[in-house]
Amino acid sequence: MEILAAVVLFVNALFNAVVWPRFYPRIANDARATDESGRRTAFYRVHVVLIGIAIVLAAASVVAGVLILL
Numbered sequence: 001m002e003i004l005a006a007v008v009l010f011v012n013a014l015f016n017a018v019v020w021p022r023f024y025p026r027i028a029n030d031a032r033a034t035d036e037s038g039r040r041t042a043f044y045r046v047h048v049v050l051i052g053i054a055i056v057l058a059a060a061s062v063v064a065g066v067l068i069l070l
Contacts, residue, residue, distance in 0.1 A: 005068055006065040006066075006069050027044060027047040032044075
């Protein structure tokens with residue numbers, strides 16, 4: 001069961017590390033990411049925070065998976 005848990009954590013980490021960062025260019029280039037004066041909007045900041053959280057969760061999943069295997 002521990003091996004299965006570690007594999008699930010590693011798959012989660014891989015998914016988060018591969019999929020979420022790919023959204024950043026789309027978010028940055030979206031018309032809703034800047035206002036009329038070129039400043040970043042809440043739309044941009046929220047999505048950047050979501051991407052950051054996904055990367056932190058990926059790192060935490062790797063650490064937890066390694067700890068399970070030790």
